[in-house]
Amino acid sequence: MSKRIRIVQKYGGTSVGTPERIRAVAERIKRVHDQGHELAVVASAMSGETNRLLALGKGMSSAPSPRELDSLVSTGEQVSCALLAMALNDIGVPAVSLLGHQVRIQTDSSFGRARIQSIDVSRIERAFSERCVAVVAGFQGVDDDDNITTLGRGGSDTTGVAIAAAVRADVCEILTDVQGVYTTDPRVCPDAVKLDRISYDEMLELASLGAKVLQIRSVEFAKRYSVPVHVRSSFDDSEGTWVVPEEGSMEEILVSGVAFERDQAKVTVEGVPDSPGVAASLFVPLAEASVVIDMIVQNVGTDGHTDMTFTVAEADAASTRAIAEKVAKSVGARGVSTQSGLGKVSVVGLGMRNHAGVAARMFDVLAHEHINIRMISTSEIKISVVVDNDKVDAAVRALHSAFLGPDAKAVRESA
Ligand code: ASP
Ligand code: MG
Numbered sequence: 307m308s309k310r311i312r313i314v315q316k317y318g319g320t321s322v323g324t325p326e327r328i329r330a331v332a333e334r335i336k337r338v339h340d341q342g343h344e345l346a347v348v349a350s351a352m353s354g355e356t357n358r359l360l361a362l363g364k365g366m367s368s369a370p371s372p373r374e375l376d377s378l379v380s381t382g383e384q385v386s387c388a389l390l391a392m393a394l395n396d397i398g399v400p401a402v403s404l405l406g407h408q409v410r411i412q413t414d415s416s417f418g419r420a421r422i423q424s425i426d427v428s429r430i431e432r433a434f435s436e437r438c439v440a441v442v443a444g445f446q447g448v449d450d451d452d453n454i455t456t457l458g459r460g461g462s463d464t465t466g467v468a469i470a471a472a473v474r475a476d477v478c479e480i481l482t483d484v485q486g487v488y489t490t491d492p493r494v495c496p497d498a499v500k501l502d503r504i505s506y507d508e509m510l511e512l513a514s515l516g517a518k519v520l521q522i523r524s525v526e527f528a529k530r531y532s533v534p535v536h537v538r539s540s541f542d543d544s545e546g547t548w549v550v551p552e553e554g555s556m557e558e559i560l561v562s563g564v565a566f567e568r569d570q571a572k573v574t575v576e577g578v579p580d581s582p583g584v585a586a587s588l589f590v591p592l593a594e595a596s597v598v599i600d601m602i603v604q605n606v607g608t609d610g611h612t613d614m615t616f617t618v619a620e621a622d623a624a625s626t627r628a629i630a631e632k633v634a635k636s637v638g639a640r641g642v643s644t645q646s647g648l649g650k651v652s653v654v655g656l657g658m659r660n661h662a663g664v665a666a667r668m669f670d671v672l673a674h675e676h677i678n679i680r681m682i683s684t685s686e687i688k689i690s691v692v693v694d695n696d697k698v699d700a701a702v703r704a705l706h707s708a709f710l711g712p713d714a715k716a717v718r719e720s721a
Contacts, residue, residue, distance in 0.1 A: 311476040312344040316466030319353035320483040321540035332393035344434045348444045350462040351382025372417035376456045383443035400438040406446035413447035413455045420455035425472040463524035471531035481540035486547030490564040505552040511654040515565030560657035561709035570648040571623035574615040577640025580607035601683045649698035652690035671708045
């Protein structure tokens with residue numbers, strides 16, 4: 307027998323999408339269990355179920371109570387976990403399903419996007435010691451008042467990593483319907499390749515930039531508690547992508563991924579007085595309205611005035627504009643303009659820290675494709691540009707081939 311380790315496995319919705327798939331997952335779990343490892347499992351709802359429940363709730367009420375909505379949508383995971391525990395029992399693996407409140411996954415009270423505050427590991431530890439597989443419902447928790455809460459879409463990833471952190475697991479496996487984390491979305495760029503390893507920081511950038519494979523909070527948890535995360539397919543045994551603490555050699559790679567997001571809008575407040583407190587007067591009300599702001603650019607002031615431009619999801623453009631217009635009036639700005647139909651394309655890599663020239667190369671590649679850049683923002687390990695929605699695919703393919711394609715090695719060496 308190989309060395310006994312402690313594993314948390316999280317199975318996504320497609321992996322438990324049908325009774326047959328649940329049986330296949332049970333067989334996979336049995337193989338790990340039979341090797342003597344300590345194993346806890348987190349399951350998502352069967353694919354499509356969370357959407358179905360949300361639609362059901364929204365059909366019942368035009369403004370469903372967030373508390374009741376969480377109570378409703380959390381049931382998807384109750385079903386998949388109970389079915390998985392049954393399937394395990396049927397093949398001789400002792401298993402017990404546990405809901406968020408039964409483990410006691412304590413969260414705050416932000417329904418629909420609750421944050422995990424603590425996890426009581428005693429019930430899961432008991433299962434380990436009894437060689438029983440704890441099958442924990444993903445996505446849900448319980449607040450101080452015993453209300454059921456949910457962690458936001460994709461939240462089962464966070465349940466998985468948080469449990470792995472709490473029980474000090476050797477690895478958290480995220481079992482999904484793709485082979486791992488790719489250099490970009492293979493549906494847009496057929497040359498995309500699976501990454502073997504990636505650092506938490508790069509994964510955080512990729513996750514927040516629209517690569518949907520892991521919920522951002524799960525990566526934050528993994529980083530904070532140094533949980534090695536292995537994103538891999540639940541359909542075969544091939545190695546996936548390890549998301550791990552930074553390693554020295556990682557800095558040699560200039561760009562590890564190209565991420566993108568469509569359907570963005572840009573909002574400009576024009577002629578804002580260039581004085582203290584003006585940015586706060588705009589962004590505080592937007593934050594209070596829970597509008598997620600992405601890039602923010604403030605122009606250099608001229609004549610005591612400046613322009614302030616920021617981006618939001620296109621779906622939030624109308625409500626954002628309404629708030630911005632109110633603020634513009636009250637601070638004496640000239641007006642508000644919006645532009646939708648935009649997308650964002652970003653290159654991410656630790657190597658950018660020490661290498662100049664990545665931005666220049668990126669802009670050059672886009673110029674070659676006649677793609678107009680509407681906004682630019684950078685962080686230590688990322689450069690993002692806003693372009694028109696219909697140019698996103700071309701930009702992704704051109705940047706992928708420049709930085710990650712077969713010819714990219716020359717670029718790396720010259721940079
Ligand atoms: N079932 C939830 C969702 O679809 C949580 C998850 O699958 O991670 O968002
Ligand atoms: Mg997911």
